[in-house]
Amino acid sequence: MLESSSFKRDVLVMEQPSGACHRIGLKAIKQLLIKSDIYLSSTLLDACLAAGVSVVILPGRAREPARHLFPETNGALRLRLAQYAAYLDPQQRLEIAQQFIIGKITAQADCLRRHGIDLPSERFIRHVRASTDIASLMGIEGASTARYFHRWAVLLNPGWEFTGRNRRPPRDPINALLSLSYTLASHAVGRLAAQAGFETALGFLHSPSAGRASLALDVVEPLRPWIDDWVLTFCNDSGITPDSFVTDPKTGCRLTKPAFGQFFQRWYTSAEHGLEHQTRAQLELLRTKLGCEPNWSLPPADAA
Known part of the structure; x- marks a missing residue:
């Protein structure tokens, strides 16, 4: 502190209270x-x-979202005009949103397959491609994710309990870790999107909302199963246990201060580098979908 x-x-x-500087x-x-x-x-x-x-x-109160400040790049006018034009075209917006969800459902199946669980995804992908609006698309995504987490829970070591996703505030250790990881991932994605010249407030799947990096939330969707897998590994081999959390009726379930430090050290040394590589790939796919040339000016993943 x-x-x-x-x-x-x-x-x-x-400067720290101990006097260390x-x-x-x-x-x-x-x-x-x-x-x-x-x-x-x-x-x-x-x-x-x-x-x-x-x-x-990070939020100080249970139901508040995290706040993000992103540095922005110069010379991004053409890309942003294409982004706005795609958003204002209902069909193109839907197609881009569908691709994010197809990527997520495919990644969910891949995540479980790596752990020996077969979860066919073809039916859900067909429904995604047949969807006609964002609301129905979000409903399909919700059903797919609930089915996925139902299988995912059995992969945890004994002692951990997980019955499904909950948030704001998270009510158990697994959901606390997932929420924190998604927040950090959304920030990393938003930072890279801003550096690449995108308008981070303008999403396709997630509607624009004051103070929200909607595009970052879009791009995170196909990356969530990768983050889930990282959380699973963290729970099973980091030494963190359910006793490393405290629960408050107002703020929900959170890591203790010592466990916070362990989590952040692990995240920034083992998660963020891989996440940045995957984010760059997603942003280049989106850039291509918008009809813009690839951006080779993005800084390398290990840049400060």
């Missing part, structure tokens, strides 16, 4: 993640966004 922070000459100075150059930072009250100067935030550093603020 930080007690205070300051910013001088492109160096972030962080850390200095980190802004060029070595990819994102700031904030999960408690802390003062950040406007100078620091401006410098972060100018340097391509994104900021994610």
Whole structure:
């Protein structure tokens, strides 16, 4: 936990209650993640966004969404015009949304297959292709995901309990891990989408809403089964147990402070690199669908 922070000459100075002081150059930072009250100067935030550093603020209350600040790229006008045109064309918007859901359903089957469970997906994919509006498409996705999680639960080691997805607030350890992982993944996707020139607020499957990175939520959909698999592995071999969580009627189920540190260390060393590679592939597919040339200017996945 930080007690205070300051910013001088492109160096972030962080002081802890123990008296320890850390200095980190802004060029070595990819994102700031904030999960408690802390003062950040406007100078620091401006410098972060100018340097391509994104900021994610985890919710302090159970039913609040995470907040994301993404640095934006220059020279993205043509791509954004194509994105808006596709959104305003009902048929093209539906086709793009269908591709996100087909990718998700296919990935769900692949995830379970890696663990020895066969879950045929052809029927759901046929329904997706036959859907005529976003509402029916979301209904098909919901049914597919409920079926998938029903099978997924048996893959957990003894001691873990999971009966299905719940959120805002998550009511059990597995859902707490899934919600936290999806939040971090959405931020990573949104950051890369902004860097690539997309309008992150304009989604196709998820309608635009104030303060929401709807396009990031779209792109995360086919990546969720990969994130689920990462959470499954984390639960089964990290040493984290259901005792590593606390539950509050208002804020729901959350990791303890020591377990938070273990989770973040594991996420940023084993999850984010692979997630960024997959995100780039999804963004290039979307760029092609919008009729724009591939963007080879995206920074490498291990860039700061």
